[in-house]
Amino acid sequence: MYNIIARSTLLYYCKKYPEAAIALQEWYYDFIKCSFRNFNELKRTYANASLVGDDRVVFNIKGNRFRLVVRVVFEFKVVQIKWFGNHKEYDGIDVASVQYKK
Numbered sequence: 001m002y003n004i005i006a007r008s009t010l011l012y013y014c015k016k017y018p019e020a021a022i023a024l025q026e027w028y029y030d031f032i033k034c035s036f037r038n039f040n041e042l043k044r045t046y047a048n049a050s051l052v053g054d055d056r057v058v059f060n061i062k063g064n065r066f067r068l069v070v071r072v073v074f075e076f077k078v079v080q081i082k083w084f085g086n087h088k089e090y091d092g093i094d095v096a097s098v099q100y101k102k
Contacts, residue, residue, distance in 0.1 A: 002032050004070075004079045009100050013084040023062035024084065031079065038074055053096045056082065069095055 004010070010028055014021035036042040039051050048060040052069075059068040067090040069083040083098045 002034055002077045002079050004028060004032060004081065006081070009081045013081075017066065017084070017086070020062050020066045020084075023066070024068070027059060027061060027068065035077070036072075036074060039072075042072070056096065058095060069093075069098060 007028075010024065014024055017024070034042075034045065036045070039049075039057070042057065043049055046059060048064070050058045052058055055071050055073060057070055057072050059070070060066075061068050061084075064087065066084065066086055068081070071080045071082055072078075073080075082100055083093060083095075085093075
């Protein structure tokens with residue numbers, strides 16, 4: 001099982017983007033049950049996931065209308081939420097360095 005840091009970040013994004021809240025929560029509850037040893041195993045389950053450097057993975061959420069950027073440390077089974085937003089907002093960020101900010 002994965003530890004996702006921090007659930008409060010996820011809840012913040014659910015409030016900010018209520019139209020994506022259910023899809024984002026579904027991703028959360030599905031992912032915490034997983035036991036991936038590396039990105040290749042993750043990719044078998046999440047075919048739309050992209051590895052973008054610094055152990056960052058981008059997930060398409062709600063039919064690719066939203067993007068979720070996380071950092072996955074497979075060795076310790078830890079996921080840190082870095083950023084969430086719509087596709088247009090995603091085009092305006094540097095995915096390799098973006099950080100969560102309220």
